[in-house]
Amino acid sequence: MTRYTPTAIALHWLTVLAMAFVFGLGLSLAWLNPPASVKPAMFVSHEWIGVVILGLALARLVWRRRHPPPPPLPGPSWQHRVAETVHIAIYTLLLVVPICGYVASTALGYPVVWLGILPLPDFGKNEPLGWQALWVHRRLAWLLGGLIGMHVGAALFHHLIQRDETLVRMVPWLKPLKR
Secondary structure: OOOOOHHHHHHHHHHHHHHHHHHHHHHHHHHHOOOOOOHHHHHHHHHHHHHHHHHHHHHHHHHHHHOOOOOOOOOOHHHHHHHHHHHHHHHHHHHHHHHHHHHHHHHOOOOOEEOOOEEOOOOOOOHHHHHHHHHHHHHHHHHHHHHHHHHHHHHHHHHHHOOOOOOOOOOOOOOOOOO
16 A cells, blocks of 8 residues: 655645634634734734645645655546545635735735734735635635535545545554454
8 A cells, every 4th residue: 555645644634624723713703703902813823824725735836746645546537536626726715815815814904914923925915805815715715615624525435334444544543443
């Protein structure tokens, strides 16, 4: 069995953790109406983690370009095409969603200062653009969540139903199931 490289595995799971945290923060901000005393910190944390996700996505793309993933396991060609399409869409959205959020923040007058230290470029206030970018950010975030759900579902299907090594190649602590 050929696994992904340790770096690819680490970048994958760091992205998973960051996505879970940023999605939870985003949902909390949108639906739970947190107290005014905590809301700014939650919003800034959401922005900071969005920047981290953008960085992780770029690192993953560079790593993947230089270290191709292991060849696909045997299976129907339609499954390989769907998997490739979903992966491309996830990578694309891991780049586009944070960029839309960044545009929304700066255009609505909230400069992004990563970790309170590194100010990112501020293109000036433009409320119509900001609200439009926020609308796109939210919808694409839901699309990304749905694609991640498909990705997780497919991985579990391969592991629990087909009992192949698809999931084991990305989860180093997991053992293959017996057929």
